[in-house]
Amino acid sequence: MSHASDDLSRVRKARLEKLAALEERGVEPFAYSFDVTRHAAPSVAGFEEREAEGDADGDGWAGSGRWAGRMVGFRSHGKSAFADLEDHTGRVQIYFRRNVLGDDAYTLLDLLDLGDWIGVEGTLFRTRMGQVTVLAEDFRLLSKSLRPLPLGKVEEDAETGERVTHSGFADRESRYRRRYADLAVNPGVRQVFRARTRIVTAIRRFLDDLGFVEVETPALQPLYGGASARPFVTRHLALDRVLYLRIADELYLKRLIVGGMDRVYEIAKDFRNEGIDRFHNPEFTMLEFYQAFADYEDMMELVERLLAAVAEAAGGSRGCTFQGAEITFERPFARVSFVGGLREAMGGDPLEAPEEELRARAEGLGVGDLEGAGRGKLMEKLFGELVQPALVQPTFVVDYPKELSPLAKEKRGAPRLTERFELFVAGEELANAFSELNDPIAQRARFEDQAALRAAGDAEAQMVDEDYIRALEYGLPPTGGVGIGVDRLVMLLTDQSSIRDVILFPTLREEE
């Protein structure tokens, strides 16, 4: 009886035999260290530079060194062979010659496989075909690969320099489940995650420079709040109590403002027990920052500056291309009021329209489940259908209805609205911010409204957080706060259409 894994085990068997042969020859197939002095891409570039200066030959200083990486290509010609070595900077070709290495070392090549980590000592030169290459004077196996990597073949167009990968590793499910293999064979994937790191670093630098203090607040919380979402529930054994994984950082960060830490931010995982699709992963990264004495107008300006800085860090310009759309982050971003935008789309004032009319219009658009939706939810649905998709360039939507925003301050001169904005880019929500509600009595009333919704069956309505009210009673200064979905920001700036392509290990169903 044959099994799918038998073929793989045949490959493994062949490699295990090589492992034994290596050990028989006294070669340690899993080394402890290697003294790396050169890297692939910069050493090739450096060689070309020196060559241009007429200075490349016979010079051990510029051309020699030790490279380490994964062997991703191998072309044997009998008494000589070419290999491609890939490290984190790129690829460099290695040339092995029997008369340089000696018979003993040269025959070791027979025991190498694609995917093996090797260290090479040698000198750069240019081949007859013009390729800058390391002539190997010595090499060591650093780690044997027992399982074949799904390496594609990379073809470089001589004229355009474009790289075409043949075959390769494309199956999305396999790539997400075996991200290590995905990263090992798909350089573009590594680039996306490097960009992600640059983006997060740029966020930190921007806020640090403005005097914001990075903090860590609890991921395990006795009550969850700060957003509308269903939580993950867990249990602490020694305390014998239920704890929730946070759905937002908001209420803890504002407690810190009460404590006098007047500019704070956190970049952290939030957890929401909701569906999974290309915009949602159950654990995702959220940036939240709060600034005392600021209102949402100040925060809009801050967000404009932040995004321009971050876009520049990610791609070198104050813009990006997302799924074919050119996006620019030049200040000031467009603004539209929630009610105004909706009024224009509906041809009537949504605040004055009877609830039945809102419901009828929403139903007319075929927007799913409207069970138990109040005026706020209905308006939001309508907005999402009628206005939001057109918001391609960065646009602040401002002044949301009060019932949608239990943590935002009432708008000056418009008691049915709040001082809240959301930023939309490419039709997707990227940021959410308010002038924070700092009146403990008003906050209690809003919580109680939420509790009523909860009692009526809204699983996502917020809980009354007595300790948070207590903190507000000590005094929260006027404060502006912003939340930005980091994964979506990375998607936008790296032109990835699925959140799974910007999360290293996305949540998947159990395998098998």
Next chain:
RNA sequence: GAGCCGGUAGCUCAGUUGGCAGAGCAACGGACUUUUAAUCCGUAGGUCCUGGGUUCGAUUCCCAGCCGGCUCACCA
């Protein structure tokens, strides 16, 4: 949760109007001292996602399930 599409060799894919399962790359053996998707000769490799059903016979048709992708719903 719903609809559509998909799951065949390690990888990328073809194919079977129901009759012994195909290619390229990777692997294995051989030739080759400047190749680069190296080339050339040869070899081996399969629970055709799983379980039922129909049938003389199912990888193919039917049903159920699992996993994934896309769209929708949900997610302010």
